[in-house]
Amino acid sequence: MKIKDLEIVKRQQLKEKPSEGVPFGTTFTDHMFIMEYEEGRGWHDARITPYSPLTLDPAAMIFHYGQTIFEGLKAYRTEDDRILLFRPEKNFERLNLSGERLSIPPVDEERVLEYLKTLIELEKDWVPSTPGHSLYIRPFIIATEPNLAVSPSKTYRMMILLSPVGPYFPGGLKPVTIHVEQEFTRAVKGGTGMAKTAGNYSSGYQAQAGAKKAGNADVLWLDGIEKRYIEEVGSMNIFFKINGEVVTPALSGSILKGVTRMSIIEVLKSWGIPVTERRIAIDELYDLYEKGHVEEAFGTGTAAVISPVGELNWGDKKMVFNDHNIGELSQKLYDTITGIQTGRRPDEFNWTVEVK
Amino acid sequence: MKIKDLEIVKRQQLKEKPSEGVPFGTTFTDHMFIMEYEEGRGWHDARITPYSPLTLDPAAMIFHYGQTIFEGLKAYRTEDDRILLFRPEKNFERLNLSGERLSIPPVDEERVLEYLKTLIELEKDWVPSTPGHSLYIRPFIIATEPNLAVSPSKTYRMMILLSPVGPYFPGGLKPVTIHVEQEFTRAVKGGTGMAKTAGNYSSGYQAQAGAKKAGNADVLWLDGIEKRYIEEVGSMNIFFKINGEVVTPALSGSILKGVTRMSIIEVLKSWGIPVTERRIAIDELYDLYEKGHVEEAFGTGTAAVISPVGELNWGDKKMVFNDHNIGELSQKLYDTITGIQTGRRPDEFNWTVEVK
Known part of the structure; x- marks a missing residue:
C-alpha cells in the first residue's frame, strides 16, 4: 500500500537520544502520528508532527466518560540493522475489536500500519541496538468532543507515540x-x-x-x-x-x-x-x-x-x-x-x- | 472558612449568555477552577482562570490508564434571587470515596467547597432564572503524569467547569x-x-x-x-x-x-x-x-x-x-x-x- 495522504512536519532541532536505563514509558521520540475523526467525514488529516503537547477542551469526553482505547507493540533492531515489527496487524485488529466495545469508529487497519511504518522509518535512529532494548509503540484513540452528555463522542483523535525502552528484567528473566x-x-x-x-x-x-x-x-x-x-x-x-x-x-x-x-x-x-x-x-x-x-x-x-x-x-x-x-x-x-x-x-x- | 490561597484571573471580554434550549453540557461559563497536585507537595496552585483549553503531554496517564474521577451537582436560582447548592458536601465526600478506589489523593472537602462557592459567585449571572433551569457543576480530577507505566500518577489536576442547563424533560416529567x-x-x-x-x-x-x-x-x-x-x-x-x-x-x-x-x-x-x-x-x-x-x-x-x-x-x-x-x-x-x-x-x- 502506498500512503499518499500523510502530511509530515519534521522537527527542526532533534532531541538528544537518552542514555540506557531510562525508566519504561518516560522518554519519547522526536515525532508522533496524529489522525482525526469526525462523524460524517470519517478518519482524516493523518499527519506526522513533532512530539508536542495535546490541546483539548476541558469538557472533551475523554476526561469525563473514558471513551478511549489503546494498543502496545514494539519495534526491534536486528543484528544486521533491520527494523522488525512483531505481528503488528494483530494489534490493529484488536484495536478495532476494543473500539467496537467502546463505540469508537474503526480505523483502516492496513492504512494505519502503513502510517506506523512511515513514522518508525522517520524515527529509525531511535530503535535501540542494545540487546534486550526496543522501541515501544503506543497507538491510542481518545474521544474529543466537548460535551458532558453521556453518549458516544462525534469526534476522535488517534495518536501513535514511540518510546525507547530497556529490558523488562534488566538482570535477565527473574521469577x-x-x-x-x-x-x-x-x-x-x-x-x-x-x-x-x-x-x-x-x-x-x-x-x-x-x-x-x-x-x-x-x-x-x-x-x-x-x-x-x-x-x-x-x-x-x-x-x-x-x-x-x-x-x-x-x-x-x-x-x-x-x-x-x-x-x-x-x-x-x-x-x-x-x-x-x-x-x-x-x-x-x-x-x-x-x-x-x-x-x-x-x-x-x-x-x-x-x-x-x-x-x-x-x-x-x-x-x-x-x-x-x-x-x-x-x-x-x-x-x-x-x-x-x-x-x-x-x-x-x-x-x-x-x-x- | 476564608479562602486566602485562591488566585483569580478574570476574562477580559465576557461571553454572550446562550439563549434557552441549548443541549445539556455543551455551553460553559466564562471561568473555571483549576488546582494541581504533586506527590510530596500535595494540592496547590488553586486558581480561577478564563475557561480555556487544557494542554497535556500526549503520554499523560489520563489518556492511557483512565485514572480519573468526577462529580455532578447543580446551582439553582431562587425566586428571590438567591443562589443555592443542594448538599454539595455530599458530592465532595463522594469525590474522595471515588478517589480512594482510583488511588487518587483526597482533596480538602471544605476548602474545595469554598473554591466552588467563589467560582459560582464570580459566575452568578450564569445561573439561569427560568424555572427548571440551573447551572450544572462538573468537578473532576485527572492523572497528568506523562508516563506509560501502569501505576498511579504522581501528578493530578482538579478542575471545575460550569454549564447552564435546561430541564431534563422540557415538556415536564415524562415516563x-x-x-x-x-x-x-x-x-x-x-x-x-x-x-x-x-x-x-x-x-x-x-x-x-x-x-x-x-x-x-x-x-x-x-x-x-x-x-x-x-x-x-x-x-x-x-x-x-x-x-x-x-x-x-x-x-x-x-x-x-x-x-x-x-x-x-x-x-x-x-x-x-x-x-x-x-x-x-x-x-x-x-x-x-x-x-x-x-x-x-x-x-x-x-x-x-x-x-x-x-x-x-x-x-x-x-x-x-x-x-x-x-x-x-x-x-x-x-x-x-x-x-x-x-x-x-x-x-x-x-x-x-x-x-x-
Whole structure:
C-alpha cells in the first residue's frame, strides 16, 4: 500500500537520544502520528508532527466518560540493522475489536500500519541496538468532543507515540511473587475486560498497591463472578505447565486476547507440546500443585514477553513453582519469541514485518 | 472558612449568555477552577482562570490508564434571587470515596467547597432564572503524569467547569421505556461501580445503543454476577413503589451512592412512608408486577431529579407501570426535592447551601 495522504512536519532541532536505563514509558521520540475523526467525514488529516503537547477542551469526553482505547507493540533492531515489527496487524485488529466495545469508529487497519511504518522509518535512529532494548509503540484513540452528555463522542483523535525502552528484567528473566486477588475484580463477563481500554488499568491500582505492600510484585486476577477461575496476571496473560501439558485460561470475554499469548500457543503447537485453553479454577491449580503436578507458571505480554511466576500467594496458601527458578520451557519460549522478534532466529511463522 | 490561597484571573471580554434550549453540557461559563497536585507537595496552585483549553503531554496517564474521577451537582436560582447548592458536601465526600478506589489523593472537602462557592459567585449571572433551569457543576480530577507505566500518577489536576442547563424533560416529567440489559454488565462487586469514574460510563454505550435501537430510552443494569439483581437505570439510581412500600437496591459495592437517592430516602422516611434498601431480583419484580403490586417506578439523579419509568422490557416480558403515567408519589417527590433545591419550599432538612 502506498500512503499518499500523510502530511509530515519534521522537527527542526532533534532531541538528544537518552542514555540506557531510562525508566519504561518516560522518554519519547522526536515525532508522533496524529489522525482525526469526525462523524460524517470519517478518519482524516493523518499527519506526522513533532512530539508536542495535546490541546483539548476541558469538557472533551475523554476526561469525563473514558471513551478511549489503546494498543502496545514494539519495534526491534536486528543484528544486521533491520527494523522488525512483531505481528503488528494483530494489534490493529484488536484495536478495532476494543473500539467496537467502546463505540469508537474503526480505523483502516492496513492504512494505519502503513502510517506506523512511515513514522518508525522517520524515527529509525531511535530503535535501540542494545540487546534486550526496543522501541515501544503506543497507538491510542481518545474521544474529543466537548460535551458532558453521556453518549458516544462525534469526534476522535488517534495518536501513535514511540518510546525507547530497556529490558523488562534488566538482570535477565527473574521469577516474581504474585498475590491471588480475592477482594477486587478486574473485569467480568459483559464488561470491558476483553477490550484494551483505559478504565481497565487504573481499576487495578488499589489491588496492586495492596499486593505490593505484602511483598508481591503484582496480582493474579480471578473471574468476577465466582472469584474462582484464573484470568490474568497484572496486565499479562497467564500460562501453567501441568504434567507436561500447557494450560492457559480460555478467552472468556473478560480476558485480553494477547498477541504474545496467541504466539506462545502457536509455538507450543509447532513443537508438539499439548496446549489447552480452558477454565482453570484456583482451587484446582492448588490441588494439582499439592500433588506436585504444576511444573512452571509464567505471564505473557508485549512488555516482558515471558514473566516467570516463582510464587503464588492465595490467602494463607502458598504455591512455589520450580523452586523459584525459571522453568526450562519458559526460558525456551522466551528465547524463541525474542529470537524471532529480533531476527536472531528464522521467522518460520512469518510473524515479523520489516520497516523499510 | 476564608479562602486566602485562591488566585483569580478574570476574562477580559465576557461571553454572550446562550439563549434557552441549548443541549445539556455543551455551553460553559466564562471561568473555571483549576488546582494541581504533586506527590510530596500535595494540592496547590488553586486558581480561577478564563475557561480555556487544557494542554497535556500526549503520554499523560489520563489518556492511557483512565485514572480519573468526577462529580455532578447543580446551582439553582431562587425566586428571590438567591443562589443555592443542594448538599454539595455530599458530592465532595463522594469525590474522595471515588478517589480512594482510583488511588487518587483526597482533596480538602471544605476548602474545595469554598473554591466552588467563589467560582459560582464570580459566575452568578450564569445561573439561569427560568424555572427548571440551573447551572450544572462538573468537578473532576485527572492523572497528568506523562508516563506509560501502569501505576498511579504522581501528578493530578482538579478542575471545575460550569454549564447552564435546561430541564431534563422540557415538556415536564415524562415516563420512559427502559430495556433490562441481559448481555452487558455495568459493574461488579470488587470493581469500580461505586466510584464516579470515567470508565464506568463509556462501558455502557454499547448496551445503550442496542436499547435505543429497540425503542427504549435507556437500560436497567442487573448485577454482574447472577444477572438477576437490579442495580441502576442508565446513570441513575432506581426506586419502585410496591404495595405502598418504596424499595431501592441496597448499596452493594457496585451501585453509585446517589445524593438524590439518599435525599429521596430521607424525605420518604420523614413522611412516614416505608422505604427499604435491599436486593431486588428482576424475576421477583416481575412476579410482583404480575400480581399487580408494583405501583410506580422511577430513576433518581442530579440531572433529572426524578425520571419516571413507564415501561420495563425484560426479554420478551413487558412491565407497564401506572399505565405509562407519572405516579402520584413520583410527582410529589419531584416537587418536594426541586422545591427545596430552588427555595420554593422550606428547607426543613437543612440541605441547601447559599452562595453569597
